[in-house]
Amino acid sequence: MLGQPQQQPAPISADEAFAQSILNVSIFGDERDKIVAKWNYLQAxxxxxxxFYSQSAAPVDITPENVMCRFKAIGYSRMPGKDNKLGLVALNFCRELSAVKPHQQQVIQTLHSLFGSKPNMLVHIDSIKELExxxxxxVIYVEEKLQHAPNESKRILATELSNYLNQATLKPQLNNLGVVEALALVLPDEDQLREYLENPPRGVDPRMWRQANSDNPDPTLYIPVPMxxxxxxxxxxxxQEQETDTHALYIKKVESELTELKKRHATATAKILEHKRKLAELSHRILRIIVKQECTRKVGTSLTPEEEALRTKLQNMLAVVSAPTQFKGRLSELLSQMRMQRNQFAANGGAEYALDKEAEDExxxxxxxxxxxxxxxxDTVNKDLRALDVIIKGLPELRQS
Known part of the structure; x- marks a missing residue:
């Protein structure tokens, strides 16, 4: 009837509107709707x-989270969070890093005032990084000095610290600093982890998500993360670049520490060698003193059996060294050859050999x-000859007597 108002189409959900814009476009009522549907599919x-899929319906905004988007991948990240005992809490700021980093001390002072400005409470910054x-x-943590042991302290649990900062009475002061949320950086429990792994994120194919879970290189350390x-x-x-920079700084720090340790090691080695040299000198001095003392103490006394055996060994060694075919004989032969070669070179006009001072002294x-x-x-031969003459001269007298 002309007098009756037309019925408005019932509102549909976002998923239904998304499906309609690809499968059932009805704008022009001709072939152009197919072209629009293909264009919508390409945008998705x-x-x-x-x-756009209808003249009477609003257009559907497309986001990368839709199921048709092809620019998706799944990577792996380290399990988020730390042990609750470490007390790490992340403060997310709605400001850029360049605007917050110069005012770190102000942030610490404000947080300290939020904890009642207690002298036994110390606020520390663990790290600071940029977000998207x-x-x-x-990332902060708070240490509390123990009353019974002033030199010792303990960290406040991350969950307790996060619950305290998320109180409604403290929100305005945190907002003045630019803090939008305070999160406790703790490891997820088994139920939370199971729920995350069993339910794929929005826009991710469940089959791809299950395959990513099965391909996890180490489920105890890593979790799949959609991109x-x-x-x-x-x-x-x-x-990744930030982590690489962090690793580079750590490697540089380790390198400087290794360089310092090498210097200390070289200094310690030089001192050890110097002490060894002094020890050898002192040992020789002590040995000479002991020898002199023993010689003085045993003047006029007979040799002990041990000393007699030692003297016999030394005499045998001297005999071996003094043998014509041993060191002295070889050295004499070498000296003769050197003299002959020097004379030969001198006769031929060649250059003469020159001994160094130490060899010459030796x-x-x-x-x-x-x-x-x-x-x-x-002298011994002369004495023996004189004794022999005396014997020869006295021999006739002995025969006559």
Whole structure:
């Protein structure tokens, strides 16, 4: 009837509108609707744009989270959170890192005042990093000094600290700092982890999610994380760069510590060598003193059996060294050859050999010893000859008597 108002179409859900914009476009009532449907499908695959499907319905906004988006992947991240005893709490700021980093001390003072400005409560910043959408995050922990042991302290549990900061009475002061939320960085329990792994995120194919769970290299350390769209990929690359910078700083710190340890090791080694040298010198001095003391103490006494055995060994060694075919004979032969070669070079106009000072002194000492030995031998022979003459001269007298 003309007088009756037309019925408005019943509102449909977002998922139904998304399906209608691809499968049932009814704008023009001709072939152009198919072209619009294909265009909507193309927009859905790249995850951005607006899809029109009816003249009487509002367009559907497309996000990368839709099931048709092709720019999706699943990576793995380390299990979020730490032990609750470490007391780490993340404060997310709605400001850029460059605006918050210079005012870290002000943040610490404000948080300390929120805890009642107690002298036994100390607020520390564990780390600070940049987040997406021009935000940043500061990780803090609070230490409480023990009354019965002032030199010892304990950290407040992360859950207790987070619950305290999330009180309604403290929200305005945290908002003045730019803090939008305070999260306890604790490991998820088994129920939370199971729920996360069993329910795929919005827009992720359940089969892909199950495959990612089965391909997890270490389920005790890593969890699958969806990357939807280029913004998530860019953010993950940025996080990797931050971690790489952190590792580079740590490696640089370790390198400087190793360099310092090497210097200390070299200094300690030099000192040890110096002490060893001094120990050897002192040992020789002590040995000489002991020898002199023993010689003085045993003047006029007979040799003990041990000393007699030692003297016999030394005499045998001297005999071996003094043998013509041993060291002295070989050294004399070498000296003769050197003299012959020097004379030969001198006759041929060649350059003469020159001994260094130490070798020359050693040679002089050895030749002096040889000369003294020859003198002693000559004196002994002369004495024996004189004694033999006396015997020969006195032999006829002995026969006559």
């Amino acid at each position: 695959t790249w995850g951005t744009g607006k899809m 959408n021009k935000k940043c995050q500061i 939807v769209g280029f913004n998530d990929l860019k953010w993950r690359v940025k996080c 040679m002089k000492t050895f030749l002096t010893m040889q000369q003294r030995a020859m003198e002693v031998l000559s």
